[in-house]
Protein backbone atom coordinates (compact mmCIF):
# COMPACT_ATOMS: atom_id res chain seq x y z
CA UNK A 716 0.00 0.00 0.00
CA UNK A 717 2.85 2.42 0.88
CA UNK A 718 6.35 2.11 -0.53
CA UNK A 719 9.34 4.40 -0.27
CA UNK A 720 12.69 4.20 -2.09
CA UNK A 721 16.04 5.96 -1.69
CA UNK A 722 14.81 8.38 0.97
CA UNK A 723 17.24 11.05 2.05
CA UNK A 724 16.38 14.01 4.23
CA UNK A 725 18.71 16.71 5.48
CA UNK A 726 17.95 19.90 7.38
CA UNK A 727 20.86 22.02 6.14
CA UNK A 728 23.88 19.78 6.64
CA UNK A 729 22.13 17.66 9.30
CA UNK A 730 21.14 14.34 7.74
CA UNK A 731 18.14 12.84 9.56
CA UNK A 732 17.02 9.99 7.30
CA UNK A 733 18.88 7.89 4.75
CA UNK A 734 17.50 4.51 3.69
CA UNK A 735 16.83 2.55 0.51
CA UNK A 736 13.53 0.83 0.94
CA UNK A 737 10.58 0.71 3.32
CA UNK A 738 7.24 -0.84 2.45
CA UNK A 739 4.05 -1.61 4.30
CA UNK A 740 0.95 -3.53 3.31
CA UNK A 741 -2.54 -2.65 4.49
CA UNK A 742 -2.68 -2.71 8.31
CA UNK A 743 -1.92 -0.96 11.59
CA UNK A 744 1.71 -0.07 12.33
CA UNK A 745 3.56 1.48 15.22
CA UNK A 746 6.66 3.58 14.57
CA UNK A 747 9.03 3.79 17.51
CA UNK A 748 12.20 5.79 18.02
CA UNK A 749 13.82 8.02 20.61
CA UNK A 750 13.49 11.80 20.68
CA UNK A 751 14.88 13.42 17.56
CA UNK A 752 15.37 10.19 15.60
CA UNK A 753 13.20 11.40 12.72
CA UNK A 754 9.66 10.03 13.22
CA UNK A 755 7.88 13.33 12.57
CA UNK A 756 10.25 13.98 9.67
CA UNK A 757 9.35 10.60 8.13
CA UNK A 758 5.64 11.30 8.64
CA UNK A 759 5.97 14.71 6.99
CA UNK A 760 7.78 13.11 4.05
CA UNK A 761 5.23 10.36 3.44
CA UNK A 762 2.33 12.78 3.77
CA UNK A 763 3.89 15.16 1.25
CA UNK A 764 4.50 18.05 3.66
CA UNK A 765 8.23 18.71 3.25
CA UNK A 766 10.87 18.46 0.48
CA UNK A 767 13.09 15.35 0.43
CA UNK A 768 15.06 13.13 -1.94
CA UNK A 769 13.54 9.82 -3.00
CA UNK A 770 10.20 8.38 -4.06
CA UNK A 771 6.97 7.66 -2.20
CA UNK A 772 4.06 5.67 -3.65
CA UNK A 773 0.66 5.02 -2.14
CA UNK A 774 -1.48 2.38 -3.85
CA UNK A 775 0.23 3.15 -7.16
CA UNK A 776 -0.02 6.94 -6.80
CA UNK A 777 3.37 8.64 -6.93
CA UNK A 778 3.77 11.63 -4.61
CA UNK A 779 5.90 13.62 -7.07
CA UNK A 780 3.91 12.82 -10.21
CA UNK A 781 0.44 13.19 -8.73
CA UNK A 782 0.81 15.20 -5.49
CA UNK A 783 -2.81 16.36 -5.19
CA UNK A 784 -4.28 12.90 -5.71
CA UNK A 785 -1.64 11.44 -3.36
CA UNK A 786 -2.46 13.90 -0.57
CA UNK A 787 -6.19 13.30 -0.99
CA UNK A 788 -5.60 9.65 0.00
CA UNK A 789 -3.70 10.45 3.23
CA UNK A 790 -4.64 12.05 6.53
CA UNK A 791 -1.90 13.35 8.79
CA UNK A 792 -2.41 14.44 12.40
CA UNK A 793 0.59 16.38 13.72
CA UNK A 794 2.04 15.57 17.15
CA UNK A 795 1.60 19.16 18.27
CA UNK A 796 -1.16 20.65 16.15
CA UNK A 797 -1.01 24.39 15.64
CA UNK A 798 -3.96 26.40 14.42
CA UNK A 799 -4.73 30.13 14.46
CA UNK A 800 -6.03 30.87 17.97
CA UNK A 801 -8.88 33.12 16.74
CA UNK A 802 -10.46 30.34 14.63
CA UNK A 803 -13.40 28.43 16.14
CA UNK A 804 -13.32 24.62 16.24
CA UNK A 805 -16.40 24.52 14.03
CA UNK A 806 -14.79 26.78 11.43
CA UNK A 807 -11.78 24.50 11.18
CA UNK A 808 -14.02 21.46 10.90
CA UNK A 809 -16.11 23.18 8.18
CA UNK A 810 -12.92 23.82 6.23
CA UNK A 811 -12.02 20.12 6.40
CA UNK A 812 -15.56 19.09 5.42
CA UNK A 813 -15.33 21.29 2.34
CA UNK A 814 -11.82 20.34 1.24
CA UNK A 815 -12.29 16.63 1.96
CA UNK A 816 -15.82 16.59 0.52
CA UNK A 817 -17.04 14.88 3.67
CA UNK A 818 -20.55 14.36 4.99
CA UNK A 819 -21.48 16.70 7.83
CA UNK A 820 -23.40 13.94 9.62
CA UNK A 821 -20.25 11.80 9.82
CA UNK A 822 -18.34 14.74 11.30
CA UNK A 823 -21.08 15.62 13.82
CA UNK A 824 -20.95 12.02 15.01
CA UNK A 825 -17.16 12.20 15.34
CA UNK A 826 -17.35 15.42 17.37
CA UNK A 827 -19.97 13.84 19.66
CA UNK A 828 -17.88 10.68 19.94
CA UNK A 829 -14.88 12.66 21.23
CA UNK A 830 -17.17 14.84 23.41
CA UNK A 831 -16.10 18.00 21.59
CA UNK A 832 -19.49 19.27 20.35
CA UNK A 833 -20.05 21.70 23.30
CA UNK A 834 -16.73 23.44 22.54
CA UNK A 835 -16.93 23.81 18.77
CA UNK A 836 -18.26 27.39 18.91
CA UNK A 837 -15.36 28.50 21.09
CA UNK A 838 -12.10 29.81 19.64
CA UNK A 839 -9.22 27.35 19.50
CA UNK A 840 -7.14 29.69 21.68
CA UNK A 841 -9.47 28.83 24.58
CA UNK A 842 -8.93 25.06 24.22
CA UNK A 843 -6.96 22.92 26.65
CA UNK A 844 -4.12 20.88 25.11
CA UNK A 845 -6.27 17.71 25.22
CA UNK A 846 -9.18 19.49 23.51
CA UNK A 847 -6.83 20.79 20.83
CA UNK A 848 -5.48 17.29 20.27
CA UNK A 849 -8.98 15.84 20.02
CA UNK A 850 -9.94 18.53 17.48
CA UNK A 851 -6.89 17.60 15.38
CA UNK A 852 -7.83 13.91 15.56
CA UNK A 853 -11.42 14.69 14.51
CA UNK A 854 -10.03 16.65 11.54
CA UNK A 855 -7.74 13.74 10.63
CA UNK A 856 -10.74 11.40 10.52
CA UNK A 857 -12.82 13.67 8.29
CA UNK A 858 -13.36 12.30 4.79
CA UNK A 859 -12.35 9.09 3.15
CA UNK A 860 -8.64 8.28 2.87
CA UNK A 861 -6.56 5.09 2.60
CA UNK A 862 -3.82 5.86 5.12
CA UNK A 863 -3.97 7.68 8.45
CA UNK A 864 -0.69 8.93 9.88
CA UNK A 865 -1.06 9.79 13.54
CA UNK A 866 1.98 11.41 15.15
CA UNK A 867 1.83 10.87 18.92
CA UNK A 868 -1.99 10.64 18.97
CA UNK A 869 -2.09 9.68 22.66
CA UNK A 870 -0.28 12.66 24.14
CA UNK A 871 -2.48 14.95 26.26
CA UNK A 872 -5.74 13.02 25.71
CA UNK A 873 -7.40 11.29 28.66
CA UNK A 874 -7.76 7.51 29.04
CA UNK A 875 -11.36 7.43 27.88
CA UNK A 876 -10.42 9.35 24.71
CA UNK A 877 -7.48 6.99 24.09
CA UNK A 878 -9.86 4.02 24.36
CA UNK A 879 -12.24 5.72 21.92
CA UNK A 880 -9.36 6.38 19.53
CA UNK A 881 -8.28 2.72 19.63
CA UNK A 882 -11.88 1.66 18.94
CA UNK A 883 -12.14 4.02 15.99
CA UNK A 884 -8.83 2.80 14.54
CA UNK A 885 -10.04 -0.81 14.83
CA UNK A 886 -13.34 0.02 13.09
CA UNK A 887 -11.57 1.83 10.24
CA UNK A 888 -9.02 -0.98 9.87
CA UNK A 889 -11.89 -3.43 9.41
CA UNK A 890 -13.02 -1.21 6.52
CA UNK A 891 -9.59 -1.64 4.89
CA UNK A 892 -7.96 1.57 6.13
CA UNK A 893 -4.31 1.63 7.20
CA UNK A 894 -2.63 3.40 10.08
CA UNK A 895 0.91 4.36 11.04
CA UNK A 896 1.16 5.85 14.48
CA UNK A 897 4.03 6.94 16.64
CA UNK A 898 3.93 6.74 20.38
CA UNK A 899 6.46 6.89 23.18
CA UNK A 900 3.90 5.00 25.26
CA UNK A 901 3.72 1.24 24.81
CA UNK A 902 0.98 0.15 22.40
CA UNK A 903 -0.06 -3.32 23.51
CA UNK A 904 -1.82 -5.90 21.38
CA UNK A 905 -4.82 -5.81 23.79
CA UNK A 906 -5.34 -2.18 22.86
CA UNK A 907 -4.62 -2.51 19.17
CA UNK A 908 -3.74 -5.56 17.10
CA UNK A 909 -0.62 -4.38 15.30
CA UNK A 910 0.49 -5.69 11.91
CA UNK A 911 4.03 -4.46 12.44
CA UNK A 912 6.36 -2.40 14.60
CA UNK A 913 9.14 -0.27 13.15
CA UNK A 914 11.88 1.78 14.68
CA UNK A 915 14.05 4.56 13.34
CA UNK A 916 17.65 3.74 14.14
CA UNK A 917 20.74 5.33 12.57
CA UNK A 918 18.64 7.18 9.96
CA UNK A 919 16.99 3.93 8.83
CA UNK A 920 13.55 2.41 9.34
CA UNK A 921 13.96 -1.10 10.67
CA UNK A 922 11.32 -3.74 11.41
CA UNK A 923 11.27 -5.04 14.97
Ligand SMILES: Nc1ncnc2c1ncn2[C@@H]1O[C@H](COP(=O)(O)OP(=O)(O)OP(=O)(O)O)[C@@H](O)[C@H]1O
Pocket residue numbers: 726731748749750751752753754755756757794
Ligand atom coordinates in the same frame (compact mmCIF):
# COMPACT_ATOMS: atom_id res chain seq x y z
N1 LIG B 1 12.40 22.14 10.58
C1 LIG B 1 13.55 21.65 11.05
N2 LIG B 1 14.70 22.32 10.87
C2 LIG B 1 15.88 21.83 11.32
N3 LIG B 1 16.01 20.65 11.97
C3 LIG B 1 14.89 19.95 12.17
C4 LIG B 1 13.60 20.41 11.74
N4 LIG B 1 12.68 19.50 12.09
C5 LIG B 1 13.34 18.51 12.72
N5 LIG B 1 14.66 18.78 12.78
C6 LIG B 1 15.70 17.93 13.37
O1 LIG B 1 15.58 16.64 12.78
C7 LIG B 1 15.76 15.62 13.75
C8 LIG B 1 14.54 14.71 13.78
O2 LIG B 1 13.45 15.46 14.29
P1 LIG B 1 11.98 14.83 14.35
O3 LIG B 1 11.08 15.90 14.86
O4 LIG B 1 11.67 14.22 13.05
O5 LIG B 1 12.20 13.68 15.43
P2 LIG B 1 11.14 12.78 16.23
O6 LIG B 1 11.65 11.38 16.15
O7 LIG B 1 9.77 13.05 15.75
O8 LIG B 1 11.35 13.33 17.71
P3 LIG B 1 10.39 13.37 19.02
O9 LIG B 1 10.18 11.95 19.46
O10 LIG B 1 11.21 14.14 19.99
O11 LIG B 1 9.13 14.07 18.62
C9 LIG B 1 16.06 16.34 15.08
O12 LIG B 1 17.47 16.39 15.24
C10 LIG B 1 15.50 17.73 14.87
O13 LIG B 1 16.24 18.69 15.59
